[in-house]
Amino acid sequence: MQIRAGVVEEVGAPFTYTDLEIDAPGPGEILVRIVASGVCHTDASTRSGDMPLPLPGVLGHEGAGIVEAVGPGVTSPAVGDHVVLGWPFCGECKHCREGEPRYCLSIAPALVSGMRFTGENAGTSGYRRLDGSPVSGHFFGQSSFATHSLATASQAVVIPDDVPLEIAGPLACGIATGAGAVLNTARPQVGDSIVVYGVGAVGLAAIMAAKNTPATTIVAVDVHDSRLDLARRYGATHVVNAGSTADVVAAVQEIVGGTADYALDCTGAIKVVEQAIDTVGMLGTAILIGGASAGASFTADHFRTLFGKRIVGTLGGSGRSQQLIPALLALWRQGRFPFDELVEIFDFEDIEGALKASHHGDVIKPVVKMPEPTA
Structure with a gap:
């Protein structure tokens, strides 16, 4: 499937917008049409080389969108569900079993290897250029600076359809942290x-x-x-x-x-x-x-x-996304956690502007919104 993505070619390079191919979801995976993605300091620090994502690669780790396809064995989420993409985790190590998936013992490859870190396709990237050459994806399990994301089903948090997806993404990391x-x-x-x-x-x-x-x-x-x-x-x-x-x-x-x-x-x-x-x-x-x-x-x-x-x-607010994100949304509905007032929307192809506005203090929480899909 062809998607549009913001790619960083090398350390310190600007975002360039290009068409890529993305794999169909494999076992335990989902394909999500990203509606919006928060822009975070971690994206900037990774581009500058402080986190070891192999480049070229697709960044973005506060994605929210709609599930378009699910791989074999996935029972939840379902096609059509609205989701926030939380942090990936293996679900099998000591920390995951003890209810602290933020500290999964596979956290490094899950976040910044640029490849799938688990399952039968582990060690491969689901993202590539139109000529077939690979591009690092799976940043924080999602690489959400793109029109679509290939993610693990377990990291997705289903949210009510009436929650605006434009504000939901930052609950994956910055706001939840x-x-x-x-x-x-x-x-x-x-x-x-x-x-x-x-x-x-x-x-x-x-x-x-x-x-x-x-x-x-x-x-x-x-x-x-x-x-x-x-x-x-x-x-x-x-x-x-x-x-x-x-x-x-x-x-x-x-x-x-x-x-x-x-x-x-x-x-x-x-x-x-x-x-x-x-x-x-x-x-x-x-x-x-x-x-x-x-x-x-x-x-x-x-x-x-x-x-x-x-x-x-502490990483990402600790605990489980599946518990924390719904709780914060419940507080938001009650008027007790008005995080939406911090959000300012930017066009998808203005990630640079969003980062600059955040760095200069002009906005508190920038979010880039993807273009509407064409028929």
Whole structure:
């Protein structure tokens, strides 16, 4: 089948739009017509070489669309179902069996090998140029910067038909990452304090989620007043502008009345990571979410960490997409998680514009919408 895709030819190259051939779905696979796909920092960092996807390849990992075909053995989803494509997982390793598929032991080949990672076609790409030469696909199991995606059936989350697919894609990664870090990883208790460093799409999703917990002090830290205003709108009880505050950690600790219970770094900036770690004290938890450059490292005070301080990472919001995404949609319907207000739509062939607008802070969550199919 012929599709249209945004291809990155080499590290640092722009997206080029070209026709490709895609395989029919094999056992355990589905073919999804992508309606829209979120644009994420991970797409930019992969293009720049920080994630080892072989190039040329098709990026995109926040796809939402309609199932057009299913492979042998697939009982769900069905043709015609509306789906969000979550993260792929093997379903067989220790972590998958324990309910943590984000940490599947096959996560590296599942996300960035550019090939199928499981099944009888493992080690092959379902994407190729019209001359037959292969192109890396299967990025995060989906390569959703394309009109169609070949995905594993197990990663698809069926959603109600009345949910706009244009807003649903970011629930696969960016929005779920922030919300899940609060709801699945932190799980704040009555009266707890939670501090969110960096309130872009991920951080604002964390703020929205924190508002739905018993935490009573929710602090947003950023360098942009416009984003801090949004943080207040979506649930922050206090804000700190790091650009105009001499000692950010001291300012946060003054607000919470000591060390915080939880601090989330959504920036991936090492200085900010270390501030988040310093913000929490005994039995406090620093949660690392933002992706730093490959090879980056941070330091933490060893003695202070001995006193029960926890420093943990989280991927994609942890837990299961099949549980988290429907829950977030239920909160959205109730007016308690208005993530749709963060979304701005771009044309499919303007991925570059979407990335630039996000990088410059002009938009919070860009989404590219695919062209309507022709008869």
